[in-house]
Amino acid sequence: MLASRFRNAILTALAAVVVAASLAGCGSDKSKSARTTTLTVYAASSLTGTFTELGSKFEAAHAGVKVSFSFGGSSDLVTQIEQGAPADVFASADAGNMDKLTAEHLDGRTPKNFASNTLEIVTPPDNPAHISSFADLAKKGVDLVICAAEVPCGSAAQAVASNAGINLAPVSEEESVKDVLAKVTSGEADAGLVYVTDVKAAGATVKGITFPEASTAVNTYPITTVKGSKNLTLATEFVELVLSSTGQTVLADAGFAQP
Amino acid sequence: MGRDRGVSLPRWVFVPAVIGATFVVLPLIAIITKVDWSHFGDLITSDSSRAALWLSLRTSAASTVLCVAIGVPMALVLARTSFPGQRLLRSLVLLPLVLPPVVGGLALLYTFGRRGLLGHVLEVMNIQIAFSTIAVVMAQTFVALPFLVVSLEGSLRTAGHRYEVVAATLGASPSTVFRRITLPLVMPGLLAGAVLSFARALGEFGATITFAGSLQGVTRTLPLEIYLQREEDPNAAVALSLVLVVVAVLVIGLARPERARL
The missing domain is CATH 3.40.190.10 (Periplasmic binding protein-like II)
Structure with missing residues (x-):
């Protein structure tokens, strides 16, 4: 009794697989005909x-x-x-x-x-740490988030900082520019360094601050x-x-x- | 034990079992074949690697202690009492088990972040959790806690409460019953749960990167370091992955004898 029920279950499952496979076959035929x-x-x-x-x-x-x-x-x-x-x-x-x-x-x-793309400072819309220049990022008490040096946006940030002779002390070095942006839009960080295009795409959720030092590291x-x-x-x-x-x-x- | 009784398994069982084992073991072998052994020592002893490993071990140990401290009472309440809504509460408590860790990280952020539910209260108390090692421990505890609760609650239910009832009728206070009867009875389950929690905390990635950030020595645990190294130095990522695998195997190996006694 139990065995036959088990067998039925297997047969049903097999039938389902066969039907699914033939349906998938139909799908590919259709796309082929549209070339x-x-x-x-x-x-x-x-x-x-x-x-x-x-x-x-x-x-x-x-x-x-x-x-x-x-x-x-x-x-x-x-x-x-x-x-x-x-x-x-x-x-x-x-x-x-x-x-x-x-x-x-x-x-x-x-x-x-x-x-090409350059870096821009990004802050929450109300700019709680009153950032207005690149040098402000190194101020005490500013929770700065940048990309880790291992990823392109991080190496650009390091290059800009060393060219400007400013020592950045970030509270976090994220794996991607999107992670930096997320820390700023959520209000956890006071400021971040992302690309100009990221600031533009983020729209009103952030405030962008361009700075002249950015031109020393241009990503092509x-x-x-x-x-x-x-x-x-x-x-x-x-x-x-x-x-x-x-x-x-x-x-x-x-x-x-x-x- | 069961094997000695001579009840043999249906032979077809072995085919999917072997396929399953291969599916799990083959990727581990693949990682080992990718290791650059001539530089293995240098790769795993670099400053960033040692900082990440040490941070991972410390935070995972702290999370495990936290899991035991709050998970044991939770399991007791779930297994030994009944109240309206208990079933719902159990499902909610076990939710991090099935929740993508990134979602857990977001939830923590919206609770303890600067603009989160408790953000204002924490700010008044001058406590900042984001970007600190505490945030890492919280993220790990959040995802690891259900492992301890589930395995301990199972042990409590299997053990039953006959001995506890007898002890109570003989005049033992509830605390004495817990200390002398319940705890020793479920100790193997508790240890297994603690080891599982530790292992889960060690591998935590999504909630940590969302909630805690990533800074060497502060919040960048071993999984985050591996993810980052993969960008620039895949050899270092592979070497560190192997370290994580070895630590995980050691942890599970330690738990093994305790589980066999169950």
Whole structure:
């Protein structure tokens, strides 16, 4: 009795698997008949807004093409591409990570710089610690949060500080620029160092304070097609779109500067 | 014990069991093959690595003590009393078990942060929790506490209260019954729970990074250090991962004899 019930349960489960598999099969047939090509773009997470917008523009101009994005920390993306991730295009937030992606993974072309980004001070909207200059960040009692030196925004912060001869004593060194921003928007930190584009994207939840010392550490964003791409023509066209006046306008609107 | 009685398992059980064991063990082997042994010593004895390991051990020990101090009374109340809403309360207390740790970190932030529920009270008392080692211990305790409560409550229910009733009828006070009867009876469960809590605290990442921040020697525990090193120096990240695996295996190994007695 019990055994037969058990057997029934197994048969039901098997039937469910078969039905599910055939349904999935139908799904792939349908997409095949529409003949969509997917262009896979790996891009630094600071490009999320701008590249998503450029992706829709690209899809509108290319019937049957779907642009699929993987946004993440540049070094994570490099690791994934090195491990064989199917990227057609790679856009890095700094030259260092692009260099790490050795020639064997690029298709022999030199990556092209398409944008640059500088640091900006960010505080909660009411600026509780009354920060008005870069030197104010080193004042006693200011809870400053920056990126750790291991990530690009942190090495930029260290470079700006040493060029300005100011010793920063942060209460936390976060793993990403998004983590720094979160500590400031939640009001835990009095001030943080993030990119101009992050301040712009955060809108009214924060107050941004530009400072002249920032120009001593400029982050340049390179882009390239990746070796082994099955859609090299499309990939090249996407890179061209980013470098075109349309692409540059979208990037400038988000706060990016010319490379 | 059960094996000696000669009741054999159905043979098909072994196939998924072996697949499962391989699934768990293979990634561990993969990590070992990635270790850069020629620099292993340098990688794990760097200032930042030692600071992270020491901080992790200290905070995990403190969280375990806290878990025992508040988890034992919680388990007693849940296992030995009944009151309206108890079932709901149990579910709520065990929630961190299934909650993503980042959500736990956010919840702590909205409670104890500068602009949180208790933020104003804490500020008046001149206590700042964010970005301090205390925040790390709180985050770890939050996620580890249910492990202690669950395993101790189970032990309490399995042990039953026959002996406690007998002791009470013989004139022992409730405190004496707890100290002389209940505690010795559930000691293996309590130790197992404490070890599980310690292990969970040691691996804590999401709640810590959300609530406490990340600063060498203050809030950057071993998992946070591994996550950070992975950006710049994957070899150091792998070496530190192995250290964490070894510490975890040692901790579980210590707990093993106690659990076998159950």
